[in-house]
Amino acid sequence: MLPQVLGGLGLFGALSAGCLIWLEKLQPVFFVLAVGSLAFQVAIYLRRPKFLRTWGVKAILFSSVMVNVGVIVSWVYLFYRYR
Numbered sequence: 001m002l003p004q005v006l007g008g009l010g011l012f013g014a015l016s017a018g019c020l021i022w023l024e025k026l027q028p029v030f031f032v033l034a035v036g037s038l039a040f041q042v043a044i045y046l047r048r049p050k051f052l053r054t055w056g057v058k059a060i061l062f063s064s065v066m067v068n069v070g071v072i073v074s075w076v077y078l079f080y081r082y083r
Contacts, residue, residue: 031075038068 045053045061 027075027079031072034068034072038065041065 041061041064045057048057
């Protein structure tokens with residue numbers, strides 16, 4: 001039983017390492033998508049009439065902007081940290 005478990009863990013580790021390499025190579029694509037989605041959300045918000053910009057819409061936009069900014073800042077930090 002133990003050799004199968006250890007073999008499975010080795011296979012899982014190799015698969016994880018392969019995924020990590022691809023995710024690292026695709027990081028610029030994710031960065032561009034995050035910035036693009038942020039710009040699109042702000043554009044949608046600005047196209048709305050003023051009377052439709054309710055507190056709920058503002059809260060959703062603000063939270064989305066904060067999540068995107070947090071992800072972008074963490075990517076930049078990790079890029080320079082582990083370079």
